[in-house]
Amino acid sequence: MHIFRGKAKRIFRSLLTNPILIIGYWLFCYELASLCMYGRVNNNFYIFLLCIVFFISIITFTTIRIIKDREYESKKSKTWKYISIVIIVAITLFYGVEIYKSATNYGGKLAWTIERLKNERSVEFEHNNIYEYGVEGIFEDINKEYPLPKKLYMASDFKLTFNADGTITSFDTFVYGKNEDGKEETFLIAYDKNKSQDITLRLNGYADADYDEDKLVEPLIKTVNAIPVQQTVSQWNESKYGLVYYGKRNWGYNTEGIININEDGKEHKLEHAASEIIGYTVSIFVSGKEEELIPARYHLIGDPNWSKSNTTPTQDHSKEKQQELTNNNEQFFLSKEVGYRLNFVDKALGSSFYSLSMTVDGGETWEVINEDPFNGTIGGPSGITFLNDQLGFLGATRPSGNEGELYRTDDGGTTFNKVNYTPHEVKLEYTQSIISPFDSPSMPYEKDGVLNMLVGQGADGDYNSNSSALYQSKDNGETWEYVKEVTSN
Structure with missing residues (x-):
């Protein structure tokens, strides 16, 4: 037994002071820290396999040598023994700290893996046909295993795709609400038919919850149930x-x-x-x-x-109600007599063509003054205003409704040019990505001798409670300067 212990110590000391093994240990720790920080298992697999083969080979070779009483390790100086120990400890501490960082505060891939193991769940997706179950079936399947709050709000949009036979192929959203105990709960919900047959659910996330009634989930469920x-x-x-x-x-x-x-x-x-x-x-x-x-x-x-939402009143409605509709997205009166009107001309592939007419007798007669004020096609008009008999603006939306454009005239509507402004960029707090959410300008208005324009987010806007960017112009709308972000509250 004493001899065995003695040889085991000699094997350990020999391995500990083997410079080749130390280099291999450093390479192994480096790759392990890299794996914990960045993932990329496929890239590191062969290196780890090589390291394991290398370690087994060195240990086997050293063990055989010591057992045969070869005095390989005894020839090494005490100084090198201490140096090798210091090197191994330094390597272990340095890469140990790196691995710890990658495992905490979402500092690396390892942290996300740990978080996923703690909070990610799978739910069997049974109600996977939108024609039969709408989107209500999604929440029913989840609710069977993980009870959802009765009143749900969206922290992100709800997006879903499906095939012609009604089979749901993907969806994702982030919802939250308070359970029966008044505690806030969050649910990051995702599904991709190409990756899994189950719904992926992540719990205990951060939703920046404001409980905005405009983001209720219930209208989504009820509306889809009603839609054919x-x-x-x-x-x-x-x-x-x-x-x-x-x-x-x-x-x-x-x-x-x-x-x-x-x-x-x-x-x-x-x-x-x-x-x-x-x-x-x-x-x-x-x-x-x-x-x-x-x-x-x-x-x-x-x-x-x-x-x-209402339809346009018929001729039987009162004169007062018609007066309320005098100025809208397609018509504007600068005075009792002078007015401007956009006329629908044609439509093709989701785009529309408009002309611009003018009246000087209160709407009794109209004359076309510009056959193509938008210089092409648009999705639809989003506004019209004239600040005087020369300076005016037209708003247009893209066919998708997600973006808009503004056109300016300084010759009474004879010609229009597209208004250019520098998009305001914002950094998302949690993803650190840069976006330009403000892309739908509204009609400019004058205040204290300066033109003001709010640029909204269009139909797909959801940044910061659908806030807007305020721009100002001191040269009658030729150039615009960003001022600040404003909310609708």
Whole structure:
């Protein structure tokens, strides 16, 4: 036994002071720290395998040598023994700290792996056909295993794709709410049919919860239940479709694609709007062809807090009500006699053509003064205003409704030029990515001799409670300078 212990100590000392083994140990620690920080298992696999083979070979070779009483390790000086120990300790401490950093405060891949193991769950996805179960089936499947708060809010948008047969192929959203004990709970929900047949659920995230009623999940579920989804997509005859829900949205007077629907599925498509169209909107579209084919944008009506949209009054309505509609997105009166009006001319592939008319007799007669004020096609007009008989502005939306443009005239509408302004960039707090969310300019207005313009986020806006960027111009709208970000509150 004494001899065995003696040889074991000699083997250990010999390995500890072997310079080749120390180099191999350093390489192993370096690759291990790299793996913990960046992942990339495939890149490091062969290096780890080589290190293991190397360690086994050195240990085997050294053990055989010591057992045969070869005095290899005894020839090494005490100084080198101490140096080798210091080197090994230094390597261990240095890379140990690096691995620790990668495992804490989301400092590396290891931290995310640990977080995923702690909080990621899989849920069997049974109700995976949107024609049969809508989106309610998604939340039912989750609720069976992980009870959801009764009142859910979205911290991000709800996006879903499905095939022509109704099979759901992907979706993702981030929802939160308070459970029965009043404790906040979050659920990052994702599904990709190509990766897994189960719903991936991540718990205990950070939602920056503000409990904004405009981001309720309930209108999404009820609206999809009312929509004849299969009938809606059959008009396009494509293989893949999408569904998106951003919460409550303000479409202004743009009626393109807007469909009012009640809980019984009765539809009423808007042709003209008598007031701003505001409501929880569920949009169904053809994936990849949003610019070509106008999405079907459904508003569930019935609850006055959920939707506000009306058709243009008929001639039987009162004169007072008609007067309220004098100035809207397509018509503007500078005075009682002088007015301007955008006229719909034609439509093709989701884009529209407009001309501009002018009246000097209070609307009795109109004369076209510009046959193409937008210099091409647009999705729809988003506003018209004239500050005097020479300076005026027109607003336009893209066919998708996600972006807008502004056009300026300084010759009374004879010619228009597109207004350019430097997009304001913001850094997202948690992803550190740079985005330019403000892309939908509204009509400029004058205050204290300066023109002001709010640039919103369009139909897809969800940054900072759908805030806007304020720009100002001191040269009648030729150039614009960013001032600050403003919220609607």
